[in-house]
Amino acid sequence: VTKNEPLRLLLIGFGNVGCQFARILTVEREQFPGLDDLNVTVVGITTLSRGSLENPEGIDLRRALLEIETAGRFQAQNPDFSSRGSADAASELEYDVLVELSTLSIDRRGEPACSYVRTALGRGRHVVTANKGPIAFAYNELRALARAHNCILLHESVVMDGAPVFDLAHFGMRGCRVLEVDGILNSTSNFVLSRMELGEHPDDAVRIAQARGFAEADPRHDLEGWDSAAKICVLANVLLDGDLTPLEVEREGILALSAKELRTARQEKKRVKLVCRAWREDGQVRAAVKLKKLSDSHPFSRIKESGGILRIATDLMGPIIVQQEAPTLYDTAYGVLNDLLLLGIKTRPSAEATPN
Numbered sequence: 525v526t527k528n529e530p531l532r533l534l535l536i537g538f539g540n541v542g543c544q545f546a547r548i549l550t551v552e553r554e555q556f557p558g559l560d561d562l563n564v565t566v567v568g569i570t571t572l573s574r575g576s577l578e579n580p581e582g583i584d585l586r587r588a589l590l591e592i593e594t595a596g597r598f599q600a601q602n603p604d605f606s607s608r609g610s611a612d613a614a615s616e617l618e619y620d621v622l623v624e625l626s627t628l629s630i631d632r633r634g635e636p637a638c639s640y641v642r643t644a645l646g647r648g649r650h651v652v653t654a655n656k657g658p659i660a661f662a663y664n665e666l667r668a669l670a671r672a673h674n675c676i677l678l679h680e681s682v683v684m685d686g687a688p689v690f691d692l693a694h695f696g697m698r699g700c701r702v703l704e705v706d707g708i709l710n711s712t713s714n715f716v717l718s719r720m721e722l723g724e725h726p727d728d729a730v731r732i733a734q735a736r737g738f739a740e741a742d743p744r745h746d747l748e749g750w751d752s753a754a755k756i757c758v759l760a761n762v763l764l765d766g767d768l769t770p771l772e773v774e775r776e777g778i779l780a781l782s783a784k785e786l787r788t789a790r791q792e793k794k795r796v797k798l799v800c801r802a803w804r805e806d807g808q809v810r811a812a813v814k815l816k817k818l819s820d821s822h823p824f825s826r827i828k829e830s831g832g833i834l835r836i837a838t839d840l841m842g843p844i845i846v847q848q849e850a851p852t853l854y855d856t857a858y859g860v861l862n863d864l865l866l867l868g869i870k871t872r873p874s875a876e877a878t879p880n
C-alpha cells in the first residue's frame with residue numbers, strides 16, 4: 525500500500541469544527557483505523573480572538589484542545605503561542621494545505637475567508653474549506669486561481685457536512701449533466717420547524733441547535749435563509765456551472781411562520797419545509813430558497829429535526845437522492861478528513877496531476 529504524502533496543515537478557525545477535527549486526530553485517533561492512511565501535521569492554528577499557535581514540527585494538539593476547553597483561549601505560556609493573525613499566517617507560514625474553518629460572513633460577501641483562500645491558492649497551496657463563504661461568493665475565481673497554480677480546492681463539508689455530495693457528483697456521476705438540484709439543506713431551520721410542530725417555542729429550539737453545535741455562529745443566518753442561500757448557491761456554481769452569489773438567490777426564511785400555520789398544515793396532512801432549489805432556465809442558472817407546503821408522502825416531508833436531503837436530477841441518470849439523518853460534528857469533521865484523504869492520494873508523486 526502506498527502511504528499518502530505527508531501534508532502540513534494551517535487551520536484557520538478553531539471552534540466547534542476545528543476542535544472536533546483535532547479531537548479525532550488525537551485523543552480519539554485509535555477509534556478510527558480507517559484514518560490510518562491520513563498523514564497530516566498541524567503546523568499552525570489561528571482564530572479571531574483566542575490567539576494563534578504555530579510550530580513547523582507540529583503543534584501539540586492535545587494541549588491546544590485542553591487550553592480551549594479549560595481557559596477558552598490559547599495560553600501565552602504555550603511554547604507554540606504566536607501573535608500572528610490569520611491573514612499573515614496564510615501568507616507567511618510554510619504549510620501544504622489551508623484548512624479554512626472560520627465563520628460564514630454574508631455582510632462582507634464571504635470575507636475575510638475568501639482572501640485567506642486566495643492567498644493560499646496564490647502561493648500554490650491546496651485548500652480544504654468547511655466555510656461556504658468562499659465557494660458561495662467566489663467559486664469561479666478561486667477555481668481558476670487553483671488551476672493556474674496547479675493546486676486543489678476541496679469543499680465537501682460545505683453542503684450536508686460530510687455526506688458525499690461533491691464526491692458523488694464528481695466521481696459517481698461522470699458524464700451526467702446536472703439539470704436541477706433541490707433539497708433541505710439547513711439543519712437549524714428544519715430543526716426549529718420540527719420542534720414548532722410539536723409546540724416548542726422557536727427561541728428554545730434555536731438554543732438547543734446552538735448547544736449541539738450545528739447552528740451558525742449568528743443563528744439569523746439560519747432562520748433568515750442565508751445559510752440555505754449560500755448552500756444552494758454553492759451547488760448552483762459547482763454542479764450547474766452557475767455564477768451566482770447568495771445575494772442573487774430568491775430567499776425566504778422561517779421567521780414569519782407561525783405555530784398556527786404549522787398546525788393547520790398538519791391538519792391537512794402536510795408539512796411546511798424550507799426548500800432550496802437550483803435549476804437551468806433560458807440558458808441561465810437560477811436558485812431559490814422558499815417555504816413549501818408538502819404532502820406527507822413527499823420525500824422531503826420525512827426529514828425530521830436536524831436531518832437534510834438533496835435530490836440531484838441529471839440528463840443521463842437519476843434523480844438520485846442523498847439523505848442525512850441527525851448529523852453531528854463528526855459528520856462535518858469527516859467531510860474535512862475525507863478531503864484531506866483525497867488530497868493525500870492526489871498529491872502522491874505517482875498520481876496523475878488532476879487538480880480540481
Ligand SMILES: NC(=O)c1ccc[n+]([C@@H]2O[C@H](COP(=O)([O-])OP(=O)(O)OC[C@H]3O[C@@H](n4cnc5c(N)ncnc54)[C@H](OP(=O)(O)O)[C@@H]3O)[C@@H](O)[C@H]2O)c1
Binds near residue numbers: 572656
Ligand atoms: N458546525 C457545523 O455543524 C458545521 C457544518 C458544516 C459547515 N460548518 C462551517 O464550518 C465553519 C466553522 O464552523 P464552527 O461551527 O466551527 O464555527 P465556530 O464554532 O463559530 O468557530 C469559528 C472559528 O473561526 C474563527 N473565526 C471567526 N472569524 C474569523 C476571522 N475573521 N478570521 C479568523 N478566524 C475567524 C473563530 O475565532 P474565535 O474562536 O476567536 O471566535 C472560531 O475559532 C463555518 O464556516 C460553518 O459554517 C459548520
